[in-house]
Amino acid sequence: MSFFLVQRTIRRIPVKSKFLPYYLIAPVTLFLLCFFVYPFLLVASQAFSSGGDGYSFDNFSEILSYWKFPISLKNTLLLAAAVVPVQVALALLMATMVNRMEKGRDMVLYIWTIPLAISDLAAGIIWLAIFEQSGFLNSMMHALGVIDKPMNLLSYQNMGMVFLAIALAEIWRATAIMMVILVAGIGLIPKEYYEAAEVFGASPWKRFTKITLPLLRPSLQTALLLRVILAFEIFAVVAALGGTLFPVLMGQTYEYQFDLLNSGAASAMALVILAISIAFTIVIMRSLRVPKGIQI
Structure with a gap:
């Protein structure tokens, strides 16, 4: 019934009305106000x-003075610094390969995007089956004679291995997000540019650095922004592989909300994560500022 009401209302609006764009974005604006702005407030x-009745910075003081906060912040930043550059390089390589394929392109894209259909927790459990004591990695090393008996790889004595397992799981799970965006961006670059560069004798590397990368900057900016923001929200993969051995910011938020039943501190932690995400977003947007002449 509401659909027909909206349709009837739109029909009454003159096509050339200067208020038409505002009518069209009104439903989305209302949705954001109800389900984003209001909950955020x-x-x-x-x-x-x-x-009590007043406001203060007590919750922020509590989370910042908690002994786990510096460790959680360091672990989150280290994971982002280790995972995101690798994902950018892999996504660029995969996107370039896909766009050069003449046959089997759709099948390769489908296979590479399968991890996108898997939830964070499921991805963590899959990699837990590889790294746990009775998992695939221990079985393979034992069969090859590398170790005499299965080892507990994901323990406090092997924090480097815990970090590596989480990083690999994140790279496997989320690289496809960036790859899909970059594939679309490369597909929008006119082929005439490459043909002209090839006529003038430009090497494949020269074409990639002088044509692909500059014209791919808008798509690269979008992919990088999305991935960095999601990197600061990592939780389920860490919970599956590291548990309490590897605290991260989102894990601390969960702990405040559901273990310590402290909604104020959990909300303060959420705002801290938001502030960090905004800071890195500004840095990325300034670093990859899109020139006015590039509209791709």
Whole structure:
């Protein structure tokens, strides 16, 4: 019934009306106000509440002085620094390969994007089956004679291996997100540019650095922004592979909300993660600023 009401309302609006764009974005705006802005204001209110009628920074002082916060921040930043550059390089390589394929392109794209259909927790459990004591990696090393008996790889004594397992799981799970965006971006670059460069004797590497990368900057900026923001929200993969051995910021938020039942501190932690994400977003947008002449 509401659909027909909206349709009837749109029909009454003159096609050339200057208010037409505002009518069209009104439903989306209303949705964002109800399900994003209002909940965000509630979270912000909880973060700054002092338990009484006033507001203070007590919740922020609590989370910043907690002994796990520096460790969680360091682990989150290290994971982002280790995972995102590798994913950018892999996504660029995969996207370039896909766009050069003449046959089997759709099948390769389908296979490479399968991890996108797997939830974070499921991806962590899959890699847990590889790295756990009775998992594939231990079985393979034992069969090859590398070790005498299965080892507990994911323990506090092997924190480097815990970090490696989480990084590999994230690279496997989320690289396809960037790859899909870059494939679309490369597909929008006119082929005439490559043909002209080839006529003038430009090597494949020269064509990639002088044509593909500059014209791919808008898509690369979008992919990098999305991936960096998601990197600061990593939780389920870490919970599956590292548990409490490898604390991260989102894990601390979960702990405050559901283990310690402290909604104010959890809200404050959420705002801290938001602030970090915004800071890195500004850095990325300034570093990969798209020139006005590039519209791809």
